[in-house]
Amino acid sequence: MIVIAGAGPKMEKFKSTKTEHCYHCRNNSRWILQKTRYFITLFFLPVVPFRTEYLYYCPICGYSKTLTKKEFEQKVLFEAEPLGK
Numbered sequence: 902m903i904v905i906a907g908a909g910p911k912m913e914k915f916k917s918t919k920t921e922h923c924y925h926c927r928n929n930s931r932w933i934l935q936k937t938r939y940f941i942t943l944f945f946l947p948v949v950p951f952r953t954e955y956l957y958y959c960p961i962c963g964y965s966k967t968l969t970k971k972e973f974e975q976k977v978l979f980e981a982e983p984l985g986k
């Protein structure tokens with residue numbers, strides 16, 4: 902029997918409803934909130950999550966900040982909308 906195991910990320914994206922100033926590219930824009938969960942996959946199906954990353958980034962230059970789970974959830978709840986893929 903051949904077992905195909907691997908690892909893959911699953912992403913969820915939200916767009917902030919507030920304008921943020923980016924000190925990197927000096928633009929004002931609505932930043933992206935991105936939750937990335939990394940999974941151990943078995944036969945291409947995600948089975949075990951082993952790491953979650955919360956990022957908040959500038960859509961223009963890609964400059965990002967890492968958020969804690971709490972900060973991320975607060976932003977998603979009060980100042981963001983789901984973003985289509």
Ligand SMILES: [Zn+2]
Binds near residue numbers: 923926927962963
């Ligand atoms: Zn920027």
